[in-house]
Amino acid sequence: MSTLLPPPKRQKQSHAIPSAIEGGSQSVSIPNVVVQFLSDDGCNSLAPPVSLPADVPRAHLESLVNQLSNSEDEPTPFDLHVALPETKAGSPTRVIVSTSILVDILSLPGTPLTPEDVIKIRCSPQAVFRVRPATRCSSTLSGHKAAILCAAFSPTGEMLATGSGDNTARLWDLMTETPSHTLEGHRGWVLCVEWEPRQRLLATGGHDNAVRLWDPKTGKCIGNAMTGHTKWVTSLAWEPVHINPTNPRLASSSKDGTVRVWSTRLRTLEYTLGGHTASVNVVRWGGVGNGRLYTASNDRTVRVWDADRGQCLWSLTDHAHWVTTLTLNTDFATRTGPFDHTNRVPKSDAEAKERAYKRYEAVTSNSSEMLITGSDDHTLFLYSLPSSSMAGDVTHGKRPKPLARLTGHQRQVSHVAFSPDGRWAASAGWDAAVKIWDGRTGKFVTTLRGHVAAVYRLSWSADSRLLVTASKDSTLKIWSMKSLKLHTDLPGHDDEVYCVDFVRDKIVSGGKDGLVKM
Secondary structure, three states, X not given: OOOOOOOOOOOOOOOOOOEEEEOOEEEEOOOXXXXXXXXXXXXXXXXXXXXXXXXXXXXXHHHXXXXXXXXXXXXXXXXXXXXXXXXXXXOOOEEEOOOEHHHHHHOOOOXXXXXXXXXXXEXXXXXXXXXXXXXXXXXXXOOOOOOEEEEEEOOOOOEEEEEEOOOEEEEEEXXXXXXXXXXXXXOOOEEEEEEOOOOOOEEEEEOOOOXXXXXXXXXXXXXXXXXXXXOOEEEEEEOOOOOOOOOOOEEEEEOXXXXXXXXXXXXXXXXXXXXXXXXXXXXXXEOOOOOEEEEEEOOOOEEEEEOOOOEEEEEEOOOOOOEEEEEEOOHHHHHHOOOOOOOOOOOOHHHHHHHHHHHHHHHHOOXXXXXXXXXXXXXXXXXXOOOOOOOOHHHHOOOOOOOEEEOOOOOOEEEEEEOOOOOEEEEEEOOOOEEEEEOOOOOEEEEEOOOOOOEEEEEEOOOOOEEEEEEOXXXXXXXXXXXXXXXXXXXXXXXXXXXXXXXXXXXXXXXXXXXXEO
């Protein structure tokens, strides 16, 4: 005897969907809509317009895009969304198609679109691999005797480095989730840790004004500490692999207002950048030409330097208060160098350089190197900087103007980060809000609310589909970029969470309770 299935539940329909009354019973007629599939920026058509029922599932829409675009390769996963006009300040400017056009677009309260309109769906290609969201705490690792101030996964995701207020850094083996080495030598808090993009070295900077290099295989310090800063080190940045695969240089910023560039082979100072008049909070090494250095300072300016000659190209003076954070759309590519999701190890410097350059080019193929800066003035600025320039422009006042001013935070901006593919940017603030922006135009997308205290740090998954945030409220939260909503809540820390990083399907966090959680 066969099993009888219950009838499917009827979808709730909005007043915008026409209905017909027949014989006293209400039946909903599904309208047909004309759909136009466009590229992510809305400039190019991927296929001719098609007429189809409004309740076609999202998976069928994605399959239809692949068929109509005549792609001979493997089907491309797409993120489907419809751009909306900004009706009021802070209102969402895009709607994600997660179920169907009928449910997500036409049934949306206050939507300006009707079945008579051409529904323009923008299709954004996504990574062919997918990162699984973390759902539970697999390990709680003790060992540090004070708050954990920084944490960073190695480029391959096989090791983890943490820095603490107990004057030590520690290395952890991710395969066994156990401690590997304790790095002792700093005479003050370890404020920043940064992996060399080929995982051969680890750099640490601290409250003792010193920069140290470590061998991650043995946990031993390489030579003496690199000294010269007169105040503590705030940030570190390695030279990209596609510029220097053999002996990359290291840049360190300091509260003394300077940036120093070191030769890691000789462990000596190459030059000092001394244009800032207050603490330099962040330094990033970009990959344009022979390399650029980007610095953000408490003197309210952002400076762009020629890393080859050590000369200032531009001084960006748009912020009205301390500039505390900045990000490049190439940060993930330069940080992980030649290592992608396949995790193949390059056999030579030439192979590493070639693969790292291809990954860098993939991010900048549709745009130049993009920069976002965040400040205590509650705003962010998006810049697209020219790929070629002449030193000395700063003296002539010829500086690039920002593409957009990103407003909406009610308090200081604590952190900003581009997604690995450069499509999104996320900012965290002391107002407990996380805001998502379009990474190419700076247009506001949505606000992610869930934290009840200041959000300190955020980190993206390698496929750009997930975002994790760490907060003063002692929790971490994972947000889905498919639904633009909270995906998973990760409690467990006993106090404020200061740092977080995301690699493969592992998340690491550390904070005031002195525990490392994975």
